[in-house]
Amino acid sequence: MKPTATALALALSASAVFAQDKVxxxxxxxxxxxxxxxxxxxxxxxxxxxxxxxxxxxxxxxxxxxxxxxxxxxxxxxxxxxxxxxxxxxxxxxxxxxxxxxxxxxxxxxxxxxxxxxxxxxxxxxxxxxxxxxxxxxxSLPVGYYNMDILKAGGIESLPTTWDEVIAACETMKANGVQNPVFWGWNITGNWFMQALMWSQDKAIVENGHVTLDSPEALAALEQMQAIFTKCDMQNLDWKAALASFSAGEIGMMFWSTSALGAVERSQGDFDLVTGPFPGMDETPRGLPAxxxxxxxxxxxxxxxxxxxxxxxxxxxxxxxxxxxxxxxxxxxxxxxxxxxxxxxxxxxxxxxxxxxxxxxxxxRDWLAYPGDNGLAITQVIYDGIERIVTGEAADMKALQEELVEEVADLLPNG
Structure with a gap:
């Protein structure tokens, strides 16, 4: 039976009312x-x-x-x-x-x-x-992404558990012709990897409103980054470029958030991908930022x-x-x-x-925010300082630490 004009009008009216009721x-x-x-x-x-x-x-x-x-x-x-x-x-x-x-x-x-x-x-x-x-x-938590084809070509069968082992793997890969053996995600949001190295030593980057960049643990974190960047000849890539390079099979090891695993798998080339725990500083990390x-x-x-x-x-x-x-x-x-x-x-x-x-x-462990209205500015100060390590502009980590402490203190509500 064909719908009448009245029925059609009612149906159209009801559709209009439904559309108007949509939030x-x-x-x-x-x-x-x-x-x-x-x-x-x-x-x-x-x-x-x-x-x-x-x-x-x-x-x-x-x-x-x-x-x-x-x-x-x-x-x-x-x-x-x-x-x-x-x-x-x-x-x-x-x-x-x-x-x-x-x-x-x-x-x-x-x-x-x-x-x-x-x-x-x-x-x-x-x-x-x-x-x-x-x-x-x-x-999310930080993890390691490994191209096992590259590692095994250099005779590396076991995943590294410390940063010294990561550096040793870099040396092996470089000797085997790999030009960029590692990407270490220093530039990930919120100084997350800096906090990862601090929490690895069971040290918070903020304690009672104080940013603990003046601590021995902070200096050790800066020195650890410098060792990774310089001894592995790491290129200063942004995340998207690093992902593309790793996916193309050009980087042997990548350290980043587990959050990217889906994106890595979708863009992955023809190689055996394995993830592993975030390495520690001479021992298993004692904590990691969420x-x-x-x-x-x-x-x-x-x-x-x-x-x-x-x-x-x-x-x-x-x-x-x-x-x-x-x-x-x-x-x-x-x-x-x-x-x-x-x-x-x-x-x-x-x-x-x-x-x-x-x-x-x-x-x-907690992923800590910096106190006060200048929290984002403090994030940028630390980011800029780490980039100076990556580019080689900063070579003396004790001097860099002192500069960061002074710059951050100027941005804190309590000085």
Whole structure:
């Protein structure tokens, strides 16, 4: 039977009403090369569960620092997204400035929040003054990526466990004609590898508001970096160039976040890829900084429907179902227990290269932010100092340490 004109009119009217009832929220996240594929994998399930919500994706942040700077600017201009993804070490400044909204009212309405995988250890990563301001989305640790074809060609069968062994492997590879044996991720966001060398010695880079660059452990970290850079003849590559070179089979060893494993595997050339634990300074690391990010509610809308839509999206991407896609498409570990214990029960056994970071979880330590409003500027000071080691401009590590201590002190609230 053909539909009548009245029936067609009613159908069109209903469609128009549905379209008008659809709520649009805006979302921003970092690292498109890592996470684009993750959100693409998530969207079908979210759209099926929430047909009345449209998620508008903003331009991605280049890095966690870029993400925080962008949000700070948007707070001034009144153009904040409804949900933002921020580095775990960049949450506090958004809380202190009143940009991030407490999630307590939304969590209070959830009947089975903990049984859905949101356990206390997860929530503590985004808890400030006893209130939850974010839901952690992914957790990463530093690992080693190895081209076993290159290593074995030089007679290297075992993965290095210390930086001295890494340097020895570099010497072997150079003698075997490898021009760039290693890439060591000094330029990763938030001085993460500097903190990794500090935590390896069980030393925090911030203690009681004091940045501990004046410590013996900080000097040892600088000296260790210099040894790796100079003795391995490491080229000063940015991340994308390093990834391309490693994927092409030109670099034997790469040290970076486990978060990039999915991207590495997707671009990998024809060689045997193996991941291994992050080497230590003469011994197994005593700690490593937890990288990763958390979803935060930054919506300025007072419309309850927009707020509830933003919460629905924020909760979905950090849920067991959403977090499982993080593990499948990247090398990040999902902090949601439901993802790890139920959905991914056999996943890590079937993906041993992703198991490496999981095995290092007992070493997990805080990825620390620098105190005060100049935290991002302190990050840049340390970044610039390390780059001077890479380029050979800085040769005296004690002198460099003294310069960094003085520059950072000028940026701290307490001097």
């Amino acid at each position: 649009t929220i805006e979302f921003a996240y970092p690292y498109s090369h890592l996470f684009d594929v993750t959100y693409q994998a998530m969207m079908p399930a979210f759209e099926a569960a929430h047909p009345d919500i449209e998620v508008k994706f903003r331009a991605t942040y280049e890095s966690y620092e870029d993400g925080t700077n962008t949000i700070l600017r948007e707070a001034v201009s009144g153009n904040l997204p409804d949900v933002t993804m921020q580095g775990l070490n960049r949450q506090q400044i958004l809380v202190e400035k009143g940009i991030a909204r407490s999630l307590a009212p939304f969590i209070a309405k959830e009947a089975d929040f903990e049984t859905e995988g949101y356990h206390q250890a997860m929530l503590s990563l985004s808890t400030f003054d006893d209130a939850v301001f974010g839901l952690p989305f992914s957790v 990288g990763g990010n958390a979803a935060m509610l930054t919506s300025t809308s007072e419309d309850p429907r927009v707020q509830e839509a933003a919460w629905a999206w924020l909760k979905f991407i950090t849920s067991g179902e959403g977090a499982a896609e993080v593990a499948k498409t990247t090398g990040y570990m999902p902090p949601n227990k439901a993802a790890n214990e139920i959905i991914l029960a056999d996943f890590y056994q079937q993906n041993p290269n992703k198991q490496t970071a999981v095995d290092q979880l007992p070493l997990l």
